[in-house]
Amino acid sequence: MNNLYFIYRRLLPAIIAAFCLAGCSDDDALPGAECEDTLELTYELPVVESHGRYYSFTVTPGDAGNVEITSDADWLHLTSSTLPADGIVEFRTDDNDDVAGRRATLVFRAPDLRKRAVIEIYQRGEGDYDDNADTDVMSDYRVGWGFNAFGEYKNRNSVQGRIIDTALMGSIDSDSTFQSVQEVIRGSEKFEIVSAFSMQEMSSHLTKKMEKTSSFLGVKKTIRRFKEVTSHDLSESYMAYARLYKIVSSRSIDRGVLEYLVATYGVDELPFTQGFREHYKKVIDANSSTRRDKIKNMVNTYGTHLVIEALAGGSIDYVVTFDRTYASEFEKDAEEQCSRVFGKSTGSSSSSSHSVVTSSMSNDYTFSIAGGTADTRAALKNAISGLSDTGALPNNLLQEWLSRVVYTPSNKKNLDIIDFNFMPIWDLFADPKIRAEVQDVVAGMSNQSNNMYTDQELGIDNYVIDLTSKDFTFPADGSGSLVKVMYSNGTPLLEICSEYVPKIRTDRRVTVFYPIKNGRTSHSQGLFPGDGEGNRPAFVSFYENTCYVEPIEGFGYYDRITTAYWMHGNFYEQDYGVKCRPAPDTKTLPHQLQFNASNIMYDVVKIGSGYWTRRNIMESMYFGTLSGRSFTRRERIYNDGNADMLYAYILNQRSAFLSANSGVYGSKREPSVDMALYWYLPTEHDKENLTDYIGRNTKSLFKGGTSGFDAQFCGYFSTGTSSPTDNSNCYIAFKESAKSTTKGYALVLKPDYTWDTQVISGINKMYPVRLFRTRYFTYPNL
Structure with a gap:
């Protein structure tokens, strides 16, 4: 018995037949036997020592189909209650501090064949060792x-x-x-x-x-x-x-x-x-x-x-x-x-x-x-x-x-x-x-059932992504949407952003990749692959007005990651030994805002933890007041010779527009975190996060600036005048809060290039509109 393994290699017809006969005629039979036939097993049992640990042995059940396993001992813990395809039975024992050994019965039952087998496991006690044996783990x-x-x-x-x-x-x-x-x-x-x-x-x-x-x-x-x-x-x-x-x-x-x-x-x-x-x-x-x-x-x-x-x-x-x-x-x-x-x-x-x-x-x-x-x-x-x-x-x-x-x-x-x-x-x-x-x-042992x-644990949707794909590049002139989405079989998998991350570099935007799971972007797992110009690969995460950058271990300042792995909604620079395949039927599209029943597409930029339209809204959003059945508009479309521009008193909006654009725009929120699910009018909180994130350096918001915001500097439209006021260059009109219906503000640029916040004090002053969304927005499938 001193060898690590002793060979049981036995078939159990006689033993099981005896149990079965007893089950037909004796009240003391093994419970559930019910005259089941013998399940023939071949196996080798390990010697089970007195100190608790994991053990495994392989069972060959023939063509038994599904085989269930049970144990009658509370000191023997099976890893699985069913026999896996490779036949590996694994169990853990508790310490046996008694002098005597103890036995456990494992019952293997193939219910489809009405067959069963019994294997007995013996765990040694202190009395099973000679005087020179070492049974104390602390020795x-x-x-x-x-x-x-x-x-x-x-x-x-x-x-x-x-x-x-x-x-x-x-x-x-x-x-x-x-x-x-x-x-x-x-x-x-x-x-x-x-x-x-x-x-x-x-x-x-x-x-x-x-x-x-x-x-x-x-x-x-x-x-x-x-x-x-x-x-x-x-x-x-x-x-x-x-x-x-x-x-x-x-x-x-x-x-x-x-x-x-x-x-x-x-x-x-x-x-x-x-x-x-x-x-x-x-x-x-x-x-x-x-x-x-x-x-x-x-x-x-x-x-x-x-x-x-x-x-x-x-x-x-x-x-x-x-x-x-x-x-x-x-x-x-x-x-x-x-x-x-x-x-x-x-x-x-x-x-x-x-x-x-x-x-x-x-x-x-x-x-x-x-x-x-x-x-x-x-x-x-x-x-x-x-x-x-x-x-x-x-x-x-x-x-x-x-x-x-x-x-x-x-x-x-x-x-x-x-x-x-x-x-x-x-x-x-x-x-x-x-x-x-x-x-x-040893590496191959990771494929054993135990x-x-x-x-189900790792997910079968594990993909390798080529980060050098031309689909993930953006125009050198900074035009177009600065957010793209990669789809696989019509399901959004990856968000690609050309964005301003001052903690990585302040002179220009960098490309950051984010995994999408169930339509939502994870801002906790951004991957900056490095630019080869002294900015090393890093994981990037965002919350409110704060950015966290964690350099990836093992990469130098001039390294670039060219391949990454989308693994069941997570994004890594390595595959962790999980088999990944190229994502099937991929398509990468620019992310843009489009109202329902509209043909106008608004490009998007990500700045910090939020997303903005890159230009002011160009069409009616039905701002105004309702008195009885009469709706009084509080907005105007003004064309400066280049493009239309919406000017609006933003504190009231017709419900019909909200209903028509549900799923795209509106005030619906995620209750547990009180965050908006769609595009909406930015609030004072969003404005503060924006200006804090850029270090209150509003020049980065200018047309062609590093943020990609491309502020248009359009003033307000005052009732009774024929054109917008020229000296009030507005960045953003925003509400005091998401629920506010009576108070709003405008972020404006003063002639000395400092910024100021003006209260929207009357319905006679209408401001240009930009929209905002959070990461709680859900990308639809194609």
């Missing part, structure tokens, strides 16, 4: 053991077989100057927050925080928790992961020593355990046709990485999701939410988040606690079960738990392994060809 901190990077993030549940014999490492130390194994008493408390726009981004972030050389999407077991806690579709959510941990001691193996030994020692001299050495030799000795299978066996048994450092103490982690529809300052809001939950908020933190939390605080998957005494863990878990969705961890219980996470010989039993550093298992091979093949096999993300 070696699991340094020198394997780790499955597809499992849980920095969690000992993902530790697998033992690779390094530390006693042999010690004998090497005695004959050299090496000090290859060290144990250190430490003391530190840390708090980390990781935020992401998608499952694949979170998976990539956490995987790379464990081991930077890995390019696959790992830690699926941790990512799955987000799916369990959210009340929304995870593809429609942003997410954050927070972790508070206290480190009190560590143990490590010198990676440099291992690399030296691998490069210079023979296979039989390397400090491997007997079991790992056998697998290692099989990989080295295999030919090209069998090596991949040998590698798979090794990796399935010992994991993808070697633990070279482990830190002991206690940890609490927290997963939370946000409704992406309303997240505008997502990273800031994620930090505030996580800090508040752990009592880390500062006095300056916002008391209310702009983001909407969509996950439960009391869900069993929301928090995970490791280390500390049993009573302090139980107190925290009990408090969590009663938390409201706006609650936080009780500080007194949190501090009591932390106070019990200390290093003393007698308190070691209350510590857990909470952090790891790794060395890829392929780096244990000196031959670069074998090393590359092991790495390739490791892969489903289409």
Whole structure:
């Protein structure tokens, strides 16, 4: 039983037949048997050790169709209740601290065939080991053991077989100057927050925080928790992961020593355990046709990485999701939410988040606690079960738990392994060809059913976008609409803007790409691909009058991103290992405003967080007052010899025009954020955001200016005069608020080129009209 695997490889006709016969004649039969026929299975069972972790084995059920799996043990947790197509059965066990081993029964049922099979899983107890066996995880901190990077993030549940014999490492130390194994008493408390726009981004972030050389999407077991806690579709959510941990001691193996030994020692001299050495030799000795299978066996048994450092103490982690529809300052809001939950908020933190939390605080998957005494863990878990969705961890219980996470010989039993550093298992091979093949096999494991993300989780609409396409360019003279939309099969996917972003450059506009999901643009995920002129690629986000620019790691000042990836409504500079294809049937069109039943098209420019028409309105919008059945117009169309121009008293408008243009223009708002859904008359708030964003330098609004606004400087039209007043050059007429019907203003340019705000004081003064919209506008399908 000391081998890692023992072969069951058995068919179960006799056993199942006995159960079936009992089911026909005995009240003590397995429930639900009902004389089902035998489901013939072929499989190999792993040896299940006393310490809890993940295990998997492969079942071959023949042509059984859909197969359901159940367990009768509360200490064995199945990853899936159905048998996947590749036959991989995965489960996690709890620690067994008893002397005796214990058994669990897995029932495999093929309901379509009325067949069933039973497999018994035995977990060892302390009494199943000899006196020299190492069953205490704190004896070696699991340094020198394997780790499955597809499992849980920095969690000992993902530790697998033992690779390094530390006693042999010690004998090497005695004959050299090496000090290859060290144990250190430490003391530190840390708090980390990781935020992401998608499952694949979170998976990539956490995987790379464990081991930077890995390019696959790992830690699926941790990512799955987000799916369990959210009340929304995870593809429609942003997410954050927070972790508070206290480190009190560590143990490590010198990676440099291992690399030296691998490069210079023979296979039989390397400090491997007997079991790992056998697998290692099989990989080295295999030919090209069998090596991949040998590698798979090794990796399935010992994991993808070697633990070279482990830190002991206690940890609490927290997963939370946000409704992406309303997240505008997502990273800031994620930090505030996580800090508040752990009592880390500062006095300056916002008391209310702009983001909407969509996950439960009391869900069993929301928090995970490791280390500390049993009573302090139980107190925290009990408090969590009663938390409201706006609650936080009780500080007194949190501090009591932390106070019990200390290093003393007698308190070691209350510590857990909470952090790891790794060395890829392929780096244990000196031959670069074998090393590359092991790495390739590990990357391919991401396609196993227990490791892969489903289409429903990642979305099947994942596309590669060529950012150098001529469709995404704008005329050098700045004419036309400065906003374009790329469609695929008639669905809007990408917004392309030539816009003024002073935090990137002030002398001209730059091109920024934004993903569109369900018709709405995400201002949290703008991608500036770099211009090759000293402005490096960056992620760009906007909220109100503020712009955030975050340079993308790994790119220099003169680099340009030429390819990006639209992945289920998110936009990235890398594909995170997800297969992406060119978007089908694409079409890129200028974004323009057009009233219903009108043939006039208004070009658009994005400035900061809002969108403006690039010229004043040229047609009637039916402003006026209604007295009884009589409608008195408060607008005029004036032609200055070049084009028509609408002048209006903007505080009243005929309802018939609003009805005729519903879906394009109007006051309808998104209730949860009180933001307009269509084009509308700008408000004082919109004007302030505009002028603040440009640094109150209104010259950038001039015709040909860097903002692209192209102000026309038309004065007001006064009743009784034949032409607009020349000395009052108006930029914008705007309302005090969206609901105001009695007060408005005009932003005007004075002769000294300073700007001023004038109250619209009477119906005899009519001003030119420009329209505005927010990102809550929904692009229709073609």
